[in-house]
Amino acid sequence: MIAEVIRMREEQNKKTSQKVIKMLRKRWVVPAIYLVSAAVILTGALWYQYSNAPTPTKTGTTVDTREPEAIPASQPEEKLTYPVSKDATVQVKSHYYDDSASKDEQQASLIQMDNNTFTINTGMDLVDKSGKEFDVTAALSGTVTKAQKDAELGYVVVVESGNGLVSYYQSLKSVSVEPGTKVSQGQVLGTAGTALIGKENGIHVHYELRKDGVAINPEKYQGQDVSSIISSVNTKSETKESNTMNTSGNVSDDNEEGSSNTDSDGNKIQQ
Structure with missing residues (x-):
């Protein structure tokens, strides 16, 4: 009984192998396999690209959901101050x-x-x-x-x-x-x-x-x-x-060196 079952399975496997061989011998089978594989790969690539694309809005414009790079804030320009601390009197x-x-x-x-x-x-x-x-x-x-x-x-x-x-x-x-x-x-x-x-x-x-x-x-x-x-x-x-x-305390004028006048009290005014 067991021998009969084994013989039947061997015959069934032999028939299946023969069918596969016959199918592969047909010219259209191998190209079809390649086409199916290519379609699977292309579908995966398109899905990945779509998942990373900007999100379209209802009006047809696109909104980039990626975080923009931080731009350092420019320092405000200095304003002239008195040469003393803020709390000085x-x-x-x-x-x-x-x-x-x-x-x-x-x-x-x-x-x-x-x-x-x-x-x-x-x-x-x-x-x-x-x-x-x-x-x-x-x-x-x-x-x-x-x-x-x-x-x-x-x-x-x-x-x-x-x-x-x-x-x-x-x-x-x-x-x-x-x-x-x-x-x-x-x-x-x-x-x-x-x-x-x-x-x-x-x-x-x-x-x-x-x-x-x-x-x-x-x-x-x-x-x-x-x-x-x-x-x-x-x-x-x-x-x-x-x-x-200058370091000696003298005062020089770019136009006329040592020129002087007097004020109402007769004091010399060096200019």
Whole structure:
């Protein structure tokens, strides 16, 4: 019985193999298999591409659902500030000398050099209302190009901010920076002190702002951004050139060296 069953299965398998062989011998069978395989592969590729495509909206436009790359926010442009900390209680003791100001205002904008010689103020002098020392900070960011003591000006710090803008800080008691230091706006540069030139102001800081070597009114440009200051100076052009104090305390004018006038009291005014 068992032998009969085995014989029948062998005959059945033999018939099935013969049918497969006959089918493969037909010319259309093998190409058909290739076509079916290709169709399966193509269908899979199209499905993958569709699943990663942007989602169409009802109006026919496409919406990209992928996260956009983060774009770093641009830093706001600096605005000129007073060279003191925000919580300082200071006032302007001596203002920038303005050719168009009244005689009284011009008189108040003179800086004493010795007993009877004065020079025009090419910056502004700030004092604490209580007469105390206070921190002097960077009015603009930049690079320190000078930080040294002068016999008549006290400690002097010079900071270049680019685009021809240079800040001068004088009459400092001490400094906390050195040449080559990159400072940010509001960073402490030193402590206000006294100096032989401008001694009538007591403890103060003398601050000047220059564009391409020409002194400009730092009070006039308070709160304005750097590009506005540069544009204003370039278009309006300050009529008065800066008087540059050298390390000996002398003042030289770009047009006429050593020229002087006298005020109503007979004091010499060096220009």
